[in-house]
Amino acid sequence: MITNAFEYYRPKSVAEALKILGEHEGEARVVAGGHSLIPMMKLRMAQISHLVDLQDVSGLKGITVSDRIVIGAMTTQAELLASRELAAAAPLMLEAALQIADPQVRNMGTIGGNVANGDPGNDMPGLMQCLDASFTLVGPDGSRDVKARDFYQAAYFTSRTDDEILVAISFEHPKGGYAYEKQKRKIGDYATAAAAVQITAAGGMVSAASVAMTNLSDVPVWSAASGAALVGTTCGPDAVKAAVEAMLKDINPGEDNRGPVAFKRQVAAVVLGRAIARAWSRV
Amino acid sequence: MKKMHIELTINGKQVETLAEPRELLIHVLRERLGLTGPHIGCETSHCGACTVDLNGKSVKSCTIFAAQANGATITTIEGIAGPDGMHVLQNSFREHHGLQCGFCTPGMITRAWRLLQENPTPTEEDVRFGMAGNLCRCTGYQNIVKAILAAASELNSAKEAAQ
Numbered sequence A: 001m002i003t004n005a006f007e008y009y010r011p012k013s014v015a016e017a018l019k020i021l022g023e024h025e026g027e028a029r030v031v032a033g034g035h036s037l038i039p040m041m042k043l044r045m046a047q048i049s050h051l052v053d054l055q056d057v058s059g060l061k062g063i064t065v066s067d068r069i070v071i072g073a074m075t076t077q078a079e080l081l082a083s084r085e086l087a088a089a090a091p092l093m094l095e096a097a098l099q100i101a102d103p104q105v106r107n108m109g110t111i112g113g114n115v116a117n118g119d120p121g122n123d124m125p126g127l128m129q130c131l132d133a134s135f136t137l138v139g140p141d142g143s144r145d146v147k148a149r150d151f152y153q154a155a156y157f158t159s160r161t162d163d164e165i166l167v168a169i170s171f172e173h174p175k176g177g178y179a180y181e182k183q184k185r186k187i188g189d190y191a192t193a194a195a196a197v198q199i200t201a202a203g204g205m206v207s208a209a210s211v212a213m214t215n216l217s218d219v220p221v222w223s224a225a226s227g228a229a230l231v232g233t234t235c236g237p238d239a240v241k242a243a244v245e246a247m248l249k250d251i252n253p254g255e256d257n258r259g260p261v262a263f264k265r266q267v268a269a270v271v272l273g274r275a276i277a278r279a280w281s282r283v
Numbered sequence B: 001m002k003k004m005h006i007e008l009t010i011n012g013k014q015v016e017t018l019a020e021p022r023e024l025l026i027h028v029l030r031e032r033l034g035l036t037g038p039h040i041g042c043e044t045s046h047c048g049a050c051t052v053d054l055n056g057k058s059v060k061s062c063t064i065f066a067a068q069a070n071g072a073t074i075t076t077i078e079g080i081a082g083p084d085g086m087h088v089l090q091n092s093f094r095e096h097h098g099l100q101c102g103f104c105t106p107g108m109i110t111r112a113w114r115l116l117q118e119n120p121t122p123t124e125e126d127v128r129f130g131m132a133g134n135l136c137r138c139t140g141y142q143n144i145v146k147a148i149l150a151a152a153s154e155l156n157s158a159k160e161a162a163q
């Protein structure tokens, strides 16, 4: 499988990368790990004439855990898994990263590529909604932060413009219990349905809950109503049922090779029920 | 499209070649450099037959452009045996019937070689999880897992004996 021909660039700084993007407006694209982009290029679903490789751009890698947790866009899934600091501060990230693809893919695939890609099958976007993360984008006019919950517009369409580079994602230290529950056909597969849940408790009751779903709409779904249904409860069967029903109103899955709509809704209900139970058990 | 000059260190040797940026690393290895050990099974990032070691990490060389690999240090299956013959893993695959048709074997061994450096004392579960990017249509995996676990204990006994 041969892609179309392209000019290749390996800039050393964000400024240099932005300059190349600006010079070839609409025809240039950045490549991070390439494990979503190259398959699309092989299928000729993406035709790019100028490919800007970010691997040597300084300042895009690394994990900083301080007031907030900040992760450089070029940090690979394998590097997320290797970070003890991240495992301690945001175990939800680890639980999810372990369920993404396989070792070889995790060695190349980056968190930035995973969230910027805009594929509803990617796991990190749902997670980012659950954690209320922000994405830092740098463009010709400077830098801006966009909330993950405002970033996704449609499959492969995000509020990032073609001349912007995602440099980092950041979020507050998550509190309480967590779970990422993913149903897939086999190890390494994209989700049939997945749920990210974070729950905090006070006085034995849920004080706040955040629920996000993966691959059940053309964008990741953060279900505010589902989280709200758990607040003030002890996550008993009625509360879980209410949370699941609220979530089912917010998703809109399509039929594909992972199954018909009714099956996806059933799987969504099951994974959310399990995720809530596990998150509650860890509060 | 103009070719670019690509320099790699492969199996300890410096090599140079000209390739179009869009050529996949697996194509450059097999067709320009004559290293036909790494195989093309699916060419769609799923099977792991094309696995090579790139700067100390297992990767699928069908999903990396030659241009991205420029300057890298690579180990392929051809570089795993030592001057004294087969690597412990290679013998272990033979001993434990870790292959049938052998098509997946170069990728399996190249991945297992890195896995045992990342985790020299894996459990069976660690091996299965660590080898999840490599598919085999013949063996049912049981004997591949057995071969890797046996190689791990042999390598560890050799290390202890040396100390």
Ligand SMILES: Cc1cc2nc3c(=O)[nH]c(=O)nc-3n(C[C@H](O)[C@H](O)[C@H](O)COP(=O)(O)OP(=O)(O)OC[C@H]3O[C@@H](n4cnc5c(N)ncnc54)[C@H](O)[C@@H]3O)c2cc1C
Binding pocket: A029, A030, A031, A032, A033, A034, A035, A036, A037, A038, A039, A054, A073, A074, A099, A100, A101, A102, A105, A108, A109, A110, A111, A112, A113, A114, A116, A117, A121, A122, A123, A124, A164, A165, A166, A167, A188, A189, A190, A191, B044, B045, B046
């Ligand atoms: C076999 C296989 C299984 C997989 N399974 C899963 C899975 O289970 N779950 C999952 O979530 N993913 C899965 N993936 C996808 C994988 O995780 C990708 O690596 C990831 O989606 C994209 O990251 P990347 O670094 O490879 O990005 P690339 O492929 O390099 O880029 C993807 C897109 O994002 C853009 N982009 C990348 N970085 C930036 C940046 N810093 N700023 C602006 N734009 C940027 C690119 O221009 C491109 O459009 C799988 C992939 C394969 C091959």
Ligand code: FES
Binding pocket: B039, B040, B041, B042, B043, B044, B045, B046, B047, B048, B049, B050, B051, B060, B061, B062, B063
């Ligand atoms: S040939 Fe590369 S993963 Fe199958």
Ligand code: FES
Binding pocket: B098, B099, B100, B101, B102, B103, B104, B105, B135, B136, B137, B138, B139
């Ligand atoms: S031995 Fe035939 S594919 Fe693995």
